[in-house]
Amino acid sequence: MKDAQDIKLKIGLAEMLKGGVIMDVTTPEQAKIAEDAGAVAVMALERIPADIRALGGVARMSDPAVIKAIQQVVSIPVMAKCRIGHFAEAQVLQALGVDFIDESEVLTPADEEFHVNKWVFKIPFVCGCRNLGEALRRIAEGAAMIRTKGEAGTGNIVEAVRHMRAVQGGIRRIQSLGDEELVTEAKNLGAPAELVREVKKLGKLPVPNFSAGGVATPADASLMRQLGAETVFVGSGIFKSSAPDKMAKAIVSATTHYMDFDLVAHVSEGLGQAMPGIEIDKIPPEERMAPRGW
Amino acid sequence: MVNEPTITCGILALQGDYEKHRQILRLLNCHTRLVFNREDLQRCDGLILPGGESTTLINLLKKHDLWDAVRDFGRRKPIYGTCAGCILVAKSIVGMDQDSLNLIDITVQRNAYGRQADSFIDDITLQLNGKSETMEGIFIRAPRIISMGETVRVLASYSGQVILAEQDNILVGTFHPELTSDTRIHRYFVQRIIASVKKS
Numbered sequence A: 001m002k003d004a005q006d007i008k009l010k011i012g013l014a015e016m017l018k019g020g021v022i023m024d025v026t027t028p029e030q031a032k033i034a035e036d037a038g039a040v041a042v043m044a045l046e047r048i049p050a051d052i053r054a055l056g057g058v059a060r061m062s063d064p065a066v067i068k069a070i071q072q073v074v075s076i077p078v079m080a081k082c083r084i085g086h087f088a089e090a091q092v093l094q095a096l097g098v099d100f101i102d103e104s105e106v107l108t109p110a111d112e113e114f115h116v117n118k119w120v121f122k123i124p125f126v127c128g129c130r131n132l133g134e135a136l137r138r139i140a141e142g143a144a145m146i147r148t149k150g151e152a153g154t155g156n157i158v159e160a161v162r163h164m165r166a167v168q169g170g171i172r173r174i175q176s177l178g179d180e181e182l183v184t185e186a187k188n189l190g191a192p193a194e195l196v197r198e199v200k201k202l203g204k205l206p207v208p209n210f211s212a213g214g215v216a217t218p219a220d221a222s223l224m225r226q227l228g229a230e231t232v233f234v235g236s237g238i239f240k241s242s243a244p245d246k247m248a249k250a251i252v253s254a255t256t257h258y259m260d261f262d263l264v265a266h267v268s269e270g271l272g273q274a275m276p277g278i279e280i281d282k283i284p285p286e287e288r289m290a291p292r293g294w
Numbered sequence B: 001m002v003n004e005p006t007i008t009c010g011i012l013a014l015q016g017d018y019e020k021h022r023q024i025l026r027l028l029n030c031h032t033r034l035v036f037n038r039e040d041l042q043r044c045d046g047l048i049l050p051g052g053e054s055t056t057l058i059n060l061l062k063k064h065d066l067w068d069a070v071r072d073f074g075r076r077k078p079i080y081g082t083c084a085g086c087i088l089v090a091k092s093i094v095g096m097d098q099d100s101l102n103l104i105d106i107t108v109q110r111n112a113y114g115r116q117a118d119s120f121i122d123d124i125t126l127q128l129n130g131k132s133e134t135m136e137g138i139f140i141r142a143p144r145i146i147s148m149g150e151t152v153r154v155l156a157s158y159s160g161q162v163i164l165a166e167q168d169n170i171l172v173g174t175f176h177p178e179l180t181s182d183t184r185i186h187r188y189f190v191q192r193i194i195a196s197v198k199k200s
Helices: A002-016 A028-037 A049-055 A064-073 A087-096 A132-140 A158-176 A179-189 A193-202 A218-226 A244-256 A261-268 B018-027 B038-042 B054-063 B067-076 B084-089 B184-199
Strands: A021-025 A041-044 A078-083 A100-104 A125-129 A145-148 A209-211 A232-234 B008-012 B031-035 B046-049 B079-082 B090-094 B104-109 B120-126 B133-139 B144-148 B153-158 B161-167 B170-173
Touching (some): A002 B133, A021 A028, A028 A064, A028 A244, A028 B054, A041 A064, A064 A078, A064 A087, A078 A087, A087 A100, A125 A132, A132 A145, A132 A158, A132 A179, A132 A193, A145 A158, A158 A193, A158 A218, A179 A193, A218 A232, A218 A244, A218 A261, A232 A244, A244 B054, B008 B018, B008 B184, B018 B184, B031 B038, B038 B067, B046 B084, B046 B184, B054 B084, B067 B079, B079 B084, B084 B090, B084 B104, B104 B161, B133 B153, B133 B184, B144 B161, B170 B184
Parallel strands (some): A021 A232, A078 A100, A125 A145, B008 B031, B008 B046, B046 B079, B090 B104
Antiparallel strands (some): B104 B144, B120 B133, B120 B153, B153 B161
16 A cells, blocks of 8 residues: 555656656756756756766766755756665665656666665656666566666667667557467566556556657657657756757757647757767767666 | 536646646546647637646746736636646745746645655545545645635645635646546536536
8 A cells, every 4th residue: 555655656746747858967057057948857967978978987876965956956856866776875865855766877787686676765766778678677666757768978869769669669569469468478578467467458658658868959859759758858968069058948848849840940940069979889888878777 | 418518628738747637537528638839728618737847837838928828818717727737826936936827816835745755645625515525635746825815715625734725717736636536626627617618
């Protein structure tokens, strides 16, 4: 009963964020720019993914001072990232009163076998996935929101598209299956059969499904929403562009009005330089973030 | 609802849990329209302002030229604001330098119960049609109605606090019936829309 109530509250907050844009920020000033541009939540980070990628080394949870400073200046929800499997970082983030925890492949994983048991936390978690099986495993661990991973810090939408298509294709496949085929499908996906049944019934994931990792323009945001993302995370795409404030506002508009192509065209005009992108095959396999986690 | 006029209930779809409201209204066989702009709004007989982030919703309403249109709408037709929507239509908001539509004589405090860790579910007491009934109340980073004018009617309460109220065309609630499968409050609002259409 307690778990059932908790997950309802957790998914409830995720529902409230739909259609809005969640922006990575590293300072109170950036958080304010994001809020004023219409962000629905901010992700408080020490470094945005593009810089984490450039810097190398072990990437960890942000300094609590950074998170607190950002909590002070905005009224919208504040999220923060912990390393995959690092439940002690998650406990710290919960103690800081963040509104959502992202157990994120952008940071260096702390556990190569197990993710955090998210059921025991009061704060909701969002987790990344590359396909339906991964999404359902995270939901089985208590995630209240899923985001397709994409490849963070690249400004390249190709992986985000691949992962969203994989999830949506997986859902459509389940809907085409007979009930007698669902347990085998669950085995093949590596996911609990109850969740597979629920996906068949709902025709969607049982938690909100957002998109992350590579959104750099308003058209990218519209693309991901049309592919089924209920909203988008924008990491490096805003504060690595030449005019962050304008880019932030434009991506917010395009996310809301993703089917209004005149509007997306209008807000795309004169935004200056989008973040310089990286081709995925130029990234050595060991430096790719999406394969972290399972 | 046989022999009733066909009405369209709009749901502001700039951001928030508008799909959840649409699901509940579908259970009631009520025709819905997602509202993205003024043209959408013109086709509606009533409007739901969903849960979401009020800061974001205010920003988007202004940016997309809907701020004045929604205020004018509320002076003529029913609006139901849930959570963030309640903040939008309030007369004033304490502790925040935030605009509001001033459509109902209530003062609201944002995030009055705290951050997400303080969100909760509990039984609430409805008084919709003259009798007391309980319902599941889901409060997520919820606001609180801290004062209200004399002509505002209380429709639900929780531990001594007003959590659902109405005045003229405007119905406000600080919790989320759309996250349950309980249709009572939405049914009440739809009936108000029907009454308003019949009157005009």
